Every structure is written in C-alpha cells, then in structure tokens.
Amino acid sequence: MVAVLWGALHVFMGKAKWAKPSGRLLADPKTSELMGMDTKTLRLLIFLIGSALIALAAALQIMDFGMDTTTGLGVALPGIIATLIGAGWGLTGIGFISLALGIMRTSGWWCSLPSGSR
Numbered sequence: 001m002v003a004v005l006w007g008a009l010h011v012f013m014g015k016a017k018w019a020k021p022s023g024r025l026l027a028d029p030k031t032s033e034l035m036g037m038d039t040k041t042l043r044l045l046i047f048l049i050g051s052a053l054i055a056l057a058a059a060l061q062i063m064d065f066g067m068d069t070t071t072g073l074g075v076a077l078p079g080i081i082a083t084l085i086g087a088g089w090g091l092t093g094i095g096f097i098s099l100a101l102g103i104m105r106t107s108g109w110w111c112s113l114p115s116g117s118r
Contacts, residue, residue, distance in 0.1 A: 001060065005053070022046055078105070 013019045025032045025042055033039045062071065078101045086093030 005056070009049075009053070018042060018045060078102075 021032070021037055022042055022045075025037065025039055029039060058072070061075075065071075078098070082094050082097040082101055086095070086097035089096075
C-alpha cells in the first residue's frame with residue numbers, strides 16, 4: 001500500500017503544474033514571492049497533501065494495531081529525536097538519523113518497557 005501511494009505521489013508530482021514552483025519555493029521563498037508566485041496558495045496545497053498522507057498513514061495504523069491513548073507515541077518520539085539530532089545537517093541528516101534509529105529499534109538495541117508493565 002505504501003509503495004502504491006509513494007508511486008502515485010511521485011507520478012502526481014511529476015505531472016502537476018505546481019511541482020516545479022514548489023521546488024523553487026523550497027529553494028528560495030523570497031525570490032519566488034518576488035517573481036509573482038502565489039506562495040500562500042502553494043504552501044497551503046503542500047500542507048494539504050502532506051496532511052492527507054499523514055491522515056491516511058494514521059488510519060492504516062489504527063486499522064492494523066487499534067487505537068488507545070498512546071497510539072502515535074511510538075512513532076512520534078523517535079521522529080522528534082531524529083529531528084533534534086539531525087536538524088543541523090538538513091533533511092539528509094534527519095533521514096540518516098531516522099534510519100539509524102530504525103535499525104537500532106529493529107535489531108533490539110532500543111530499550112523499551114513492555115506494555116502493561118506498570
């Protein structure tokens with residue numbers, strides 16, 4: 001399912017009229033605004049697509065694991081840690097730190113309490 005969504009997003013971003021302007025907006029927001037781009041609408045569209053993908057991912061996780069008061073905590077905490085550690089190196093640093101945390105978690109280096117231990 002994730003591969004299908006990633007492929008659809010990749011094709012959509014390649015065909016959409018606003019795909020290149022969104023890259024330009026990311027590279028230099030002030031120049032994009034000076035060149036006449038509607039940056040507010042473009043930012044809103046990018047936020048809408050990102051939020052829709054997150055909502056879909058959350059719905060799939062809830063269908064698989066169910067929902068309780070700590071549903072997103074197992075994903076949010078490593079994400080925050082990766083962002084804090086890797087932010088100095090940009091998105092590439094965040095990606096590498098996330099990958100390292102994922103490897104540590106799946107190989108057993110990640111210490112966590114079993115659910116219901118308290």
